[in-house]
Amino acid sequence: MSKKNWPLWEVFIRSKQGLNHKHVGSLHATNAEMAIENARDVYTRRKEGVSIWVVESVHISASNPDASDELFEPATDKVYRHPTFYDLPDEVKHM
Amino acid sequence: MTDAKQLSLEDNFQAKVDAEIKIEPKDWMPEKYRKTLIRQISQHAHSEIVGMLPEGNWITRAPSLRRKLGLLAKVQDEAGHGLYLYSACETLGIERDTLLDQLHTGKAKYSSIFNYPTTTWADIGAIGWLVDGAAIMNQVPICRCSYGPYARAMVRVCKEESFHQRQGFEILLTLSKGTDEQRAMLQDAVNRWWWPSVMMFGPSDKDSPNTAQSMKWKIKRFTNDDLRQKFVDVCVGQAEILGVTLPDPDLKYNEETGHWDFGTINWDEFWQVVKGNGPCNRQRLNARKKAHEEGAWVREAAMAYAEKQEQCEVASVAKVA
Ligand SMILES: [Fe+2]
Ligand SMILES: [Fe+2]
Numbered sequence: 001m002s003k004k005n006w007p008l009w010e011v012f013i014r015s016k017q018g019l020n021h022k023h024v025g026s027l028h029a030t031n032a033e034m035a036i037e038n039a040r041d042v043y044t045r046r047k048e049g050v051s052i053w054v055v056e057s058v059h060i061s062a063s064n065p066d067a068s069d070e071l072f073e074p075a076t077d078k079v080y081r082h083p084t085f086y087d088l089p090d091e092v093k094h095m
Numbered sequence: 096m097t098d099a100k101q102l103s104l105e106d107n108f109q110a111k112v113d114a115e116i117k118i119e120p121k122d123w124m125p126e127k128y129r130k131t132l133i134r135q136i137s138q139h140a141h142s143e144i145v146g147m148l149p150e151g152n153w154i155t156r157a158p159s160l161r162r163k164l165g166l167l168a169k170v171q172d173e174a175g176h177g178l179y180l181y182s183a184c185e186t187l188g189i190e191r192d193t194l195l196d197q198l199h200t201g202k203a204k205y206s207s208i209f210n211y212p213t214t215t216w217a218d219i220g221a222i223g224w225l226v227d228g229a230a231i232m233n234q235v236p237i238c239r240c241s242y243g244p245y246a247r248a249m250v251r252v253c254k255e256e257s258f259h260q261r262q263g264f265e266i267l268l269t270l271s272k273g274t275d276e277q278r279a280m281l282q283d284a285v286n287r288w289w290w291p292s293v294m295m296f297g298p299s300d301k302d303s304p305n306t307a308q309s310m311k312w313k314i315k316r317f318t319n320d321d322l323r324q325k326f327v328d329v330c331v332g333q334a335e336i337l338g339v340t341l342p343d344p345d346l347k348y349n350e351e352t353g354h355w356d357f358g359t360i361n362w363d364e365f366w367q368v369v370k371g372n373g374p375c376n377r378q379r380l381n382a383r384k385k386a387h388e389e390g391a392w393v394r395e396a397a398m399a400y401a402e403k404q405e406q407c408e409v410a411s412v413a414k415v416a
Binding site: 004005008025026027034042046062064065066 | 119121122123168171172175178179182183185186190191192244247248251255394397398400401404405
């Protein structure tokens with residue numbers, strides 16, 4: 001046996017129709033089909049989901065937490081992107 | 096890395112923890128924090144898995160279909176808890192087979208409570224009430240643990256635990272309204288499970304040198320003795336409802352502290368069981384090893400099948416192209 005561990009999969013569950021899939025954890029499985037079946041047993045024993053996504057963990061690329069400051073810096077000084085930046089008199093309703 | 100750089104990383108880390116900002120897998124963390132978490136989470140995962148054995152013993156002999164369904168669902172939940180926790184632990188950079196090896200070689204521990212036998216049906220009730228009860232007491236504060244994946248796994252676990260405790264209590268409540276023999280069986284189970292459950296919170300604070308660091312890192316929120324006291328306080332009233340006596344002649348309400356004082360814990364017994372000399376240590380570990388070894392061919396066959404399927408897909412795609 002070359003691989004001792006089955007590949008690791010990340011599991012995403014849509015808890016109800018209309019909501020987005022959310023990461024809930026991970027599990028090991030030999031292929032996508034088994035990953036979905038195992039995810040059903042591990043993460044939805046009490047109807048926690050109506051849909052499951054699985055993706056092999058090795059396929060996920062993540063931003064580097066140590067570089068978060070630089071990465072998100074462009075958004076930090078753009079107060080004009082928020083509604084409260086604009087001064088309007090109180091008489092203007094519903095805006 | 097220079098000492099100054101290391102120091103500022105550690106300060107940064109502690110500042111985040113102090114501000115209740117969760118630590119996530121790829122964030123910088125002190126090596127000792129990582130090691131402590133791997134030890135604690137894996138020990139917790141192993142406990143969930145080994146914990147299925149004493150209760151599994153009664154699934155085929157549950158007294159009714161209702162009881163069998165409840166017990167089966169509970170034991171299946173414990174398997175789920177083990178899996179949530181193993182995957183939380185793996186985010187710290189340790190592989191699943193290494194974790195299992197550590198359990199099978201005895202390098203990693205699991206909760207000593209599971210080294211006691213389940214000799215009667217009342218034991219299943221007592222486990223739900225006392226063992227899951229103590230586990231809940233321990234686990235609720237871990238939902239706020241500084242390490243994100245562990246905290247999130249615990250939220251999931253805690254949501255499921257309350258059914259475990261209630262099904263156990265209901266079993267005992269039914270026995271308490273039964274025949275003299277059934278009531279005696281109930282009392283006998285409580286007599287045997289009470290002290291081991293009180294011990295589940297671990298050594299007393301004066302003998303837990305690592306508590307201070309774990310509290311500072313917000314892995315732990317309360318000391319062992321604090322949690323133990325809460326547990327005893329809660330159980331006294333529940334025992335009354337069941338009409339059972341907790342096997343401790345020194346149990347007495349303390350007007351001054353507002354808590355129940357209790358007798359001295361037999362720490363000799365505690366350490367004996369931790370060291371492997373409890374009534375079922377060998378049996379439990381052998382059962383785990385046997386299951387793992389006898390399942391090896393299934394794991395290998397499933398992997399081989401998946402690899403072959405993949406090759407077939409590649410070949411058929413090549414043909415079409
Ligand atoms: Fe559990
Ligand atoms: Fe439980």
